[in-house]
Amino acid sequence: MNTEKIITIYDIAERLKLAPSTISRGLQDNPAVNPKTRKKIFDTANEMGYRFNTFARNLRNQKTNTIGVIVPRLNSLFISAILAGIEKELNSANYNMLISQSLELEENEIKYAKTMLHNRVDGLIVNLAANTSSLDHFAEYIRHRIPLLFVDRVIENDDFNTVVINNTKAGYEVTSHLIAQGCTKIAHLTGSLMRNVYQDRKAGYQSALAEHGIPYDESLVFETDLTEESSIRAAREIIKMKTRPDALFVANDLSAVICMKVFKDAGLTIPGDIAIAGFNNDVISRISEPMLTTVNYPGEEMGKIAARHLVTQIKGEADAALANTVILKSQLVVRASTLKNKTDDQ
Amino acid sequence: MNTEKIITIYDIAERLKLAPSTISRGLQDNPAVNPKTRKKIFDTANEMGYRFNTFARNLRNQKTNTIGVIVPRLNSLFISAILAGIEKELNSANYNMLISQSLELEENEIKYAKTMLHNRVDGLIVNLAANTSSLDHFAEYIRHRIPLLFVDRVIENDDFNTVVINNTKAGYEVTSHLIAQGCTKIAHLTGSLMRNVYQDRKAGYQSALAEHGIPYDESLVFETDLTEESSIRAAREIIKMKTRPDALFVANDLSAVICMKVFKDAGLTIPGDIAIAGFNNDVISRISEPMLTTVNYPGEEMGKIAARHLVTQIKGEADAALANTVILKSQLVVRASTLKNKTDDQ
DNA sequence: TAATAAAATGCAATCCGTTGCATTATTAAA
DNA sequence: TTTAATAATGCAACGGATTGCATTTTATTA
Structure with missing residues (x-):
């Protein structure tokens, strides 16, 4: 068994005294080739260690x-x-x-x-x-x-x-829910606003506020890269605010749970002192304590x-x-x- | 600009009245081709919407x-x-x-x-x-x-x-640590023992037990697929045991934290009633409450x-x-x- | 057995870029 | 200007599978 030589249909053809085209058809189960021949082709191919060349095929077929x-x-x-x-x-x-x-x-x-x-x-x-x-x-x-x-x-x-x-709708629902819970000062931690997912969630957040007559406050919105570090930083900033928000809507679950932890470590109660909602419905949202309100994102x-x-x-x-x-x-x-x-x- | 026809180096060659080989070399920045020619080739290629065909190249080069x-x-x-x-x-x-x-x-x-x-x-x-x-x-x-x-x-x-x-060593260290904390009845939740990672961690677990004269008890080892459901099921079984283990070593963090939650929901304290250790050092291990002892896995x-x-x-x-x-x-x-x-x- | 139909196989071109070697164009040296 | 050296370009085969059409083989029917 030669490990070096790469076997092609030509090699098989030569061995079986057949034309390469027949080998090709045989390997493709083309009905035009005699079942017995086909069997011989497959056997020989296996024996010789043949593997077909996807490139050659792609080149020919113009498909990958x-x-x-x-x-x-x-x-x-x-x-x-x-x-x-x-x-x-x-x-x-x-x-x-x-x-x-x-x-x-x-x-x-x-x-x-x-x-x-x-x-x-x-x-x-x-x-x-x-x-x-x-x-x-x-x-x-x-x-x-x-x-x-x-x-x-x-x-x-x-x-x-x-x-x-529909991120706008989802953002709107989360915020409306928070408002329904009596929250009036709702902060929002989000990702790059160049991206629709974050932009839209924020838009939903804003429209829910507007609808309930809550003025939009730019200083409550934190645009970050949503890494572990920036989430922690944002949470700390929120804690330090003179009048602390009573709710935080975070654009993903992991960041939300990280914030939750920072809050709890600082002695705040969830949702008593501050309610938190996330986004994604990751496993993590079911494990956090308290469990996280979120948006199920398929x-x-x-x-x-x-x-x-x-x-x-x-x-x-x-x-x-x-x-x-x-x-x-x-x-x-x-x-x-x-x-x-x-x-x-x- | 024709959107249908696929441009090849032959098309470029024809347009520039050059040989395909020159085009090929030009596109590869081969020094053998005149800088001015090369520039013309690139410009024409762009203009005509040429994209090279990786398959043809791979076919020729026998590399992908x-x-x-x-x-x-x-x-x-x-x-x-x-x-x-x-x-x-x-x-x-x-x-x-x-x-x-x-x-x-x-x-x-x-x-x-x-x-x-x-x-x-x-x-x-x-x-x-x-x-x-x-x-x-x-x-x-x-x-x-x-x-x-x-x-x-x-x-x-x-x-x-x-x-x-070295999973064996890691499993050994986790278990030894638990023993050092005074645990004497240590359960182990793991994945398919056909896989070295789980097999070895268990081996480490066993050797730590042996070293400290704690008899190995088969009934304390739960081999599962480590999904959310089976983790919950295993945790419940553990709760129901007559003499409950005082520690649980889980083969991954997510399962560990899920078990932790089940335990807490059942009123058990961690680590008081039962200590828990995981494996992987996922973010989740830093977020759980209490934070999870684990193995940092790069x-x-x-x-x-x-x-x-x-x-x-x-x-x-x-x-x-x-x-x-x-x-x-x-x-x-x-x-x-x-x-x-x-x-x-x- | 010859004639016809059907099945099986073969031929050769094609897909497109690469590269060793040959050839032509250009520049430098004599 | 001629020769030698160098730079630039061209030729043609190659990589391996596919497929329309032609040809050969086998089976069927008269």
């Missing part, structure tokens, strides 16, 4: 069966959920997944978009980096009619397919739908010219961290 | 600059950390990353191993599925001399490169080292025949969840 995915980070539960969803769906549709993380930087996103283009991905799914300000780096995809889809973090633009939730489902959508487009079953927005449902999940009155909010 | 990665799950903080590390490293070495999740099933792992082989990955990094019992599906990699490396979850076998931590670092190692091998700078084991350091992180005496354990 590979989808590119660009996300800001890999080590986030929410992103992981999206990826898991994409992977499951792609797998059952027989596509591979090429992944890159932009580390929240537009420059990386640009670079990866190009790499994926050269790798001839059949489609691309993107979750934008925090500081991405233009979509120029995706222009080539449009130009080459390569299906492109944004999940979760998108840019308002009718030309692109997107899968999102990450895995978003991933699945995004992938399914993209595959449909690739297969040409959907009109590529028709940009589509899929808005998934999210639900407010009320838990102890915001229940000021004993009577259940429901 | 792509690394395959097979993990059991994507939606786990620990796995994500490993992936993030791999990605960072591969990126700076200019490799792409093709990812699949086995969903903890050997059959998927087998299938993906084959797909990656056909995709001609230049190397493969694997974190084994829970129920993988044989490594036969990786035989082809050995046969074709494709660098293969196992991270974290490995199988004892001198033929493979691995990057791990996931991202493992990923980086694994990737670096693999790339070195691919480039032929390492002797492929020499299987290597890299053992990273892990540290016991003592926190309140196991500190029975006020005096700091250190």
Whole structure:
């Protein structure tokens, strides 16, 4: 058994005294080839250690069966959920997944978009980096009619397919709920306002305030990168305020729970002194004490739908010219961290 | 600007009245081509919307600059950390990353191993599925001399490169620490014992018990799949035991914190009634109340080292025949969840 | 057995970029 | 201006699988 030589269909053909085309057909279960021949082909292929060359095939077929995915980070539960969803769906549709993380930087996103283009991905799914300000780096995809889809973090633009939730509505619901609990001074800790997810949640927050006649106070909004450190810093700032807010709406669960811990360590009670609501419904929201009010955000489902959508487009079953927005449902999940009155909010 | 036609170097060559080889060289910054010509080539390529075809290149070069990665799950903080590390490293070495999740099933792992082989990955990094019992599906990699490396979850076998931590030692340290805190009846909640990570931690647990003359009691060991549900179930079983354990060593932080919550909800105090230790040093261990004693497990670092190692091998700078084991350091992180005496354990 | 239909196999071009070697154009030295 | 040396470009084969069409083999029918 030679470990060095790479076996091709030509080698098999030679061994069996057949034409390469017959080998190719045989390996593809083409009915035009005699079952006995086919069996011999497979046996010989195995014996010789043949593995087919996807490149040669792709080159010929002008298809790669590979989808590119660009996300800001890999080590986030929410992103992981999206990826898991994409992977499951792609797998059952027989596509591979090429992944890159932009580390929240537009420059990386640009670079990866190009790499994926050269790798001839059949489609691309993107979750934008925090500081991405233009979509120029995706222009080539449009130009080459390569299906492109944004999940979760998108840019308002009718030309692109997107899968999102209604962040404005969700932000509005969280804030309204806090107000219903009697909170009047509600702080908001959020991520980069360049991104719709944070921008919209904030918009919902503002509209709920407005609707209830609570003036919007810029100094109550903390725009951060939502890392562990900045969450702690923000929480400390809140503690130090002269008139402390009676509620905090945080744009993700992890940050919310981190703030909660800082508050508790400072002797504040939750929700007595300050109510806290998060976003995502990560496991962590069920483990914190008190349990965290949050928004159930169907990450895995978003991933699945995004992938399914993209595959449909690739297969040409959907009109590529028709940009589509899929808005998934999210639900407010009320838990102890915001229940000021004993009577259940429901 | 034609959006349909796919531009090749031949099209550029024709337009510029040059040979395709010159175009190819020009695009590769080959010094043999006149700077002025090169400029013209780049300009024309841009103008015509040319993007090079990685397949044709790969086909020719017999290299893909792509690394395959097979993990059991994507939606786990620990796995994500490993992936993030791999990605960072591969990126700076200019490799792409093709990812699949086995969903903890050997059959998927087998299938993906084959797909990656056909995709001609230049190397493969694997974190084994829970129920993988044989490594036969990786035989082809050995046969074709494709660098293969196992991270974290490995199988004892001198033929493979691995990057791990010393789980036995870590398990031993956790257990010894619990014993030092005065615990005498220590339960252990773990994952599939087919996997070294869990097997070894348990071995460490057992040897610590033995060393301190505590008899090993099978009924105190819970082998589960470590999901949220089974963790809750195990915690409830523990509560119901006639003589309740005074400590619980869980094989990962998330499960540990889930158990902690079940215990607290049942009115038990931590660590008073039962001390708890986890594994991984996830963020969650810092947020739980009390904070969780755990083992700092350098996931991202493992990923980086694994990737670096693999790339070195691919480039032929390492002797492929020499299987290597890299053992990273892990540290016991003592926190309140196991500190029975006020005096700091250190 | 010859003629016809059907099944199986073969031929050759194609996908597109790369590279060793040959050839032509340009510059420097004589 | 001629020759030698160098720079720039071109030629053509290669990598491996695919597929429309042609050809050969086998089975069917008259």
